[in-house]
Amino acid sequence: MRILASMILTAVAFAMAPSGAQAQTPPQLRTCLDNATPQADRVAACSFVIMNAPPAEARELARVYFTRGNAYLALGVYDRALADFDAVTKASPAASGPFNSRGVAFLRQKQLDRAIAELDQAIRLNSNDPIAFANRGDAYRDKGRFDRALQDYDAAIAINPKSVNAHFGRAMTWQQKASSDFDAFVNEGRFEELAVAEYGKLLQIVPRHAHALSNRGLLHHTLRKYDLAIADFTQAIEISPANPFFLRNRAQTYRMIRRFDLAIADYRNALALTQDADGRKLIGELLAQLGVAV
Template structure:
């Protein structure tokens, strides 16, 4: 699939409200403790571009204090899990999501986010099981459908991915990641005009998405519009110079225009980043 997720990953974050202070008599009676408590809530919520380490620290303080309600603790574990996921510490993230779910068996965001952690860890079947449960609990959870589609893409289950993207978009037409993911999926399946429409829709929402330009580049490559493909791949590489699929696709397009040297350079660079990228493109129907 290249080096970047097609549809993006959607992390559902919980929100710990400041009114939780009323649940702690000690915090209410001690102004210093009250201020510290409010600050930890804000940190755990990830307010104001809070750093990952500060988010973890704020959630840890709330969890360790052990004085919040049964509704608040699952959120604190979920939010800390999200921070660990952002840090790339997937095992700790999964432990926190497990604890969040143990405390609240119907907390859909924790199931979704556990799926995200397993997806990033490369354990796709377990990720799908988590997304399945999130969707079972909330059949309108568009993000979980988009995330499950991503897991199916990773397993080369393109028809299943397309169906999940269809549902994600039906539930939330403003979900940019799903439009991009469906563009890529449709391009692989050969529904090229529909794929092009999806990519254009994704790029209307954001003009700085390497993945969206990369997806549209594949569409143009398969349509034989080589100049447009090279332009889109170059745009993708401006935002992500190490995106193997964009390098390889641009290399193929350059070769087809007669630029053998330029094509070989791009393809060699792509293979250094991802050794099996050529096999991926063969599977996509491009040689």
Template sequence: MGALSERRAARYGFSTAAILLGGLVLASCQSGPAVDLANVDVAQASTENISSLTQVVSANPQDPEAYNVRGSAYGRGGRYQQALKDFDTAISLNPNFYQAYANRALIYRFMGDQNKAMADYNRALQINPSYDAAYIGRGNVYRQAGRTQEAFNDFQKAIQLDTTDARAYHNRGLIYQGQGQHAYAIEDFSTAISLAPDASEPYNGRGLSYLAMKQEDNAFADFNMAIKLDAKNAEAWTNQALIYEQRGEKAKAAKSYREAVRLKPTYQPAKDGLSRTQ
């Protein structure tokens, strides 16, 4: 039941909010929308694209947006040190560049430095208290640290700002789910699905809450959809197997548990389920 991470947010097609880097290359100026790393598609991190972005940086060495765009591409490609260097440069050129602070914070999160991530999210929100992406990012840092109420407050704030980012609803839904408030969780997961219909994890999350409310058919449909959207989702395979097991279909359950274990060998619920059913 992991949170919908920023990496997977792009991978699973939050296309309504995605900004194509190519367009930013052609209109790389501060008056335009600054790129948000969370909304950059992984495909934009190709060597060819980064090469073209480097040409833009070379032609515009004093343009902070050029560094921010290339840093986002580096970040999506897992080249974190290069990304940090570009965001550092963007911020040095424009100390009020709140998007660059939030993008750098996300890189720090990927690298496991939650303290630096928190400091950058705080700075981004100090500059722009209405920046929804920073509330969502900081909320994830809070949630990881077990500071559930503060996480909830940040996701709530992003939603109050009319965010169209499905992560805010998905992550608030996870908190409701953890508190046993499954009706609220289902509502939030459903909103996340409406905003990002190609994302697997909100279906898996909603399925768990349906299961908790003894709506087995709805849960089963959601787990099946989660698998259809992402065949590598070990949690969804495990949850599908659990319903098969509850229905007495042990052979089907074992097959799904086995797939979950193959995908995630250390996932204990799948290992336990396979032991019960094979």
């Protein structure tokens, strides 16, 4: 089962200092630029500024477009996000941020070659940006170019040893190599152990990273370290109790150690949290295998 990364970076720093006149700007501009503003509200506030009170300085206006573009990106409105990033590049062609954000937009749409091209340019403009390297690593990983992805994650970690996304991507890459790389069959367990170690580094930085815990639990399950797998799944569930996948993962391990009562309880809880028909059908089949009617 291919495990998808749960997080892709979208917060990109745009190297533009705010002007000293910002104190006199309308409240919509402050709302637009406030990171605590919900994304839909940021779009509305930034749009008001662009239409009704655009900053006089081109660089400041570009900053508003960039902010709105990242808000659209977070909302999954990719065509409008790309249009805003294009507007930023016209005003400030040497800024790396818009290329990085465009790369994320194409990455999310699985246009991987276009994503890599944009991220290449972001790195050319700013070779000291760990975010761009981590994002490009994600694109190469999605292409199945695992060794190339690892190079980018290593570069990101060299710049910022606490880059959560780079450590997560690196662990994911080892995890995917374990299930798809021929060397995994020759060196059984080696890639899994490398992935476990990488998740351990990530969890030292962010101890309550639920997806890292669940993914490490899957690796421990594969390595037949069932007690460790259950401990990881349990922590993930405590952090994110509404995630049915974590419950299904723990149920799978309970089945392996023949704790069918606990497996059934987890499957039932997962079923109550699952909305999609395919997911509910799968859980129903798993319960039926244990002699339980849905």
